[in-house]
Structure formats: structure tokens, C-alpha cells
Amino acid sequence: MATEIIPLDVQGLTKRFGSFTAVDHVAFTVQPGEVIGYLGPNGSGKTTTIRMLCGLLIPTEGTAKIMGIDVVQDPEGIKPHIGYMSQKFSLYDDLTVLENIEFYAGVYDIPRDTEKARIQEILQLAGLESRPKTLTAELSGGWRQRLALGCALIHKPPLLFLDEPTSGVDPVARREFWDLIYQLAAQGTTVFITTHYMDEAEHCNRVGFMYRSKLLAFDSPTALKSRYLHGAAWDLDADPLLETVEDLDGVDGVAQASLHGDRAHVIIDPEVWTADRLTKMLTDKGIHVRGIETVQSTLEDVFTLLAHRGRTAANLD
Numbered sequence: 001m002a003t004e005i006i007p008l009d010v011q012g013l014t015k016r017f018g019s020f021t022a023v024d025h026v027a028f029t030v031q032p033g034e035v036i037g038y039l040g041p042n043g044s045g046k047t048t049t050i051r052m053l054c055g056l057l058i059p060t061e062g063t064a065k066i067m068g069i070d071v072v073q074d075p076e077g078i079k080p081h082i083g084y085m086s087q088k089f090s091l092y093d094d095l096t097v098l099e100n101i102e103f104y105a106g107v108y109d110i111p112r113d114t115e116k117a118r119i120q121e122i123l124q125l126a127g128l129e130s131r132p133k134t135l136t137a138e139l140s141g142g143w144r145q146r147l148a149l150g151c152a153l154i155h156k157p158p159l160l161f162l163d164e165p166t167s168g169v170d171p172v173a174r175r176e177f178w179d180l181i182y183q184l185a186a187q188g189t190t191v192f193i194t195t196h197y198m199d200e201a202e203h204c205n206r207v208g209f210m211y212r213s214k215l216l217a218f219d220s221p222t223a224l225k226s227r228y229l230h231g232a233a234w235d236l237d238a239d240p241l242l243e244t245v246e247d248l249d250g251v252d253g254v255a256q257a258s259l260h261g262d263r264a265h266v267i268i269d270p271e272v273w274t275a276d277r278l279t280k281m282l283t284d285k286g287i288h289v290r291g292i293e294t295v296q297s298t299l300e301d302v303f304t305l306l307a308h309r310g311r312t313a314a315n316l317d
């Protein structure tokens with residue numbers, strides 16, 4: 001049986017700008033049809049990573065292969081295999097919807113005999129079939145996003161890079177956009193998507209978390225929660241509550257303590273604390289702990305912990 005070609009194989013990928021390292025030895029592989037969420041704070045290196053993977057930026061070190069093709073050695077060779085929707089969407093505002101799609105059909109050398117049909121398919125996919133003559137500048141955020149996705153898909157690439165496609169888009173448009181992503185993935189397209197929305201990350205097959213240029217974790221949401229938080233965060237019922245939160249913030253091994261209604265939501269490093277020891281520590285400080293309830297951890301909790309560990313390691317807390 002023929003082995004399936006790995007859509008994305010990244011090893012030791014590094015980018016330095018002068019003395020600043022924007023991407024630091026990032027490594028992962030992606031299987032066909034996976035939806036990969038790529039998360040991380042502003043400036044952590046997500047866009048720089050994608051630009052290297054698309055052959056737009058030369059890595060300082062490391063390798064990346066798209067469908068088995070090396071992105072540095074053959075940047076032209078990877079072009080038919082990838083679609084890229086950049087963070088700024090790259091649409092021409094002074095062109096109509098149709099003209100934008102036609103422009104990308106030209107860029108990707110769509111054969112003349114199939115071009116018309118493909119453009120029609122893209123208009124349909126974007127839901128813009130009744131508005132081909134609308135000026136792109138007049139489209140709302142959600143429609144611009146769908147048009148940009150359509151343009152990135154014009155040549156039916158097996159691998160799609162989407163850089164924050166849903167930022168600034170309303171919740172309904174976001175959900176509809178994700179329906180489209182799942183449809184594409186179900187048809188075999190591999191999707192690599194950056195986002196700041198945790199609800200979107202929860203729905204990815206695997207999630208990568210960038211922090212200060214490093215890829216700190218890369219796994220399924222369930223595996224991440226179980227590995228780093230043993231599946232749980234804590235809701236603490238204590239008196240006085242505000243003081244408890246203030247006391248806990250900054251304690252080594254407490255990634256975050258925040259008010260959550262009439263409880264304190266506490267993300268602890270399970271390598272450092274147990275519920276009993278935390279209760280004792282607070283009691284010793286004169287805080288009355290009524291109870292600690294274990295609640296299902298979220299991806300946001302995991303990333304808060306990873307960021308805490310990252311800061312602690314760098315002595316920044």
C-alpha cells in the first residue's frame with residue numbers, strides 16, 4: 001500500500017530578525033485532513049511561522065516540507081499545493097467580488113476551459129453568487145472573509161493556511177465560516193488556522209500553542225487538558241474571596257486566580273499543588289476555605305498554565 005504523503009513536516013524551524021528570534025526551533029507534522037489550530041499571544045511568532053511555511057520568508061534554520069517538497073529549495077513547487085489567507089486578507093478593495101476571484105484565478109494559472117466553472121463554484125462557496133459586481137470595499141467583515149477564503153481556494157489546494165481569518169467577525173459569521181472549514185476538512189483538505197478564540201481551538205483536531213517564539217505544546221485539546229492540568233481546574237469557595245484571589249495571584253505554581261461569580265477560579269500546576277496543601281496554606285493565612293470544587297478544565301486554562309510556566313522559566317513572573 002502506498003504511504004500517504006504528509007501535508008506538512010516541520011523540523012527545527014527558526015527565524016531570526018537580527019538578534020531577535022521570532023520563531024525558535026519549531027517542529028511538528030500534520031496528517032491529511034487534520035484541522036490544526038495555532039494559538040499564542042500577539043507577537044509570539046504565528047504569522048512568521050506561516051510565512052516561512054508558504055515560502056514567503058526564508059528560515060534562518062531548520063526545514064519545512066509541504067507534500068514532501070522543501071519550501072526553501074522549491075518555493076514555486078509548493079505553490080499549487082497551498083492556499084494562504086493572510087492576516088490582512090489581501091483583497092483589492094477597488095475591484096469587484098468577481099474581479100478579485102478572477103485576479104486569483106490568473107495568479108494560480110487556472111486553465112481557461114475550467115476557469116469559468118471554478119469561479120462560479122467559488123462565488124457559491126462564498127455565498128456571493130448574487131453579488132459578483134459588488135465593490136469589495138462595500139462588503140462587511142464576514143463577507144470579505146468568505147471572499148478571501150474563496151480566493152485562497154481557487155486552485156483547490158490540499159493544504160490551507162488561514163491566519164486569523166475570524167478576527168473582527170461577528171459570532172454568527174464565525175460559526176458559518178467554521179462550518180465551511182469543516183466541510184473542506186471532510187473533503188480531505190488539511191487546514192492550518194491561527195486564532196485567538198478558544199472556542200475555535202476546542203474544535204480543532206490538534207492545537208499548537210506558541211509562546212515567546214517557542215511552540216510549547218502541540219496535541220489534541222483533550223490530551224492537552226489531561227497532560228497539563230490532569231483534566232481539572234478548581235473553583236474555590238472561600239472567605240474573604242477577594243483577598244483569597246489576591247493572595248493566590250503570584251504564588252509559585254498558581255498560574256492564575258480570578259473571580260468567577262461567587263467563587264475563585266484557580267488554575268494550579270498539578271506538579272506543584274494538591275487541593276489539601278493549598279487549603280492548608282490559605283487556612284494558615286486566616287482564610288476560611290469552605291470547599292474546593294474540581295471543574296472541567298478548558299484550553300484557556302491549559303494555555304494560562306503554559307504561559308505561566310514559560311514566564312517562570314524565563315524568570316519574568
Ligand SMILES: Nc1ncnc2c1ncn2[C@@H]1O[C@H](COP(=O)(O)OP(=O)(O)OP(=O)(O)O)[C@@H](O)[C@H]1O
Binds near residue numbers: 017040046048087
Ligand atoms: N520583518 C520583521 N522584522 C523584524 N521583526 C519582525 C518582522 N516580522 C515579524 N517580526 C517580529 O517577530 C515577532 C513575531 O511576529 P508575528 O507577526 O509572527 O507574531 P504573531 O504571533 O503572528 O502575532 P499576532 O497575534 O499579533 O498576529 C514580533 O515581535 C514581530 O515584531
Ligand SMILES: [Mg+2]
Binds near residue numbers: 047
Ligand atoms: Mg499574526
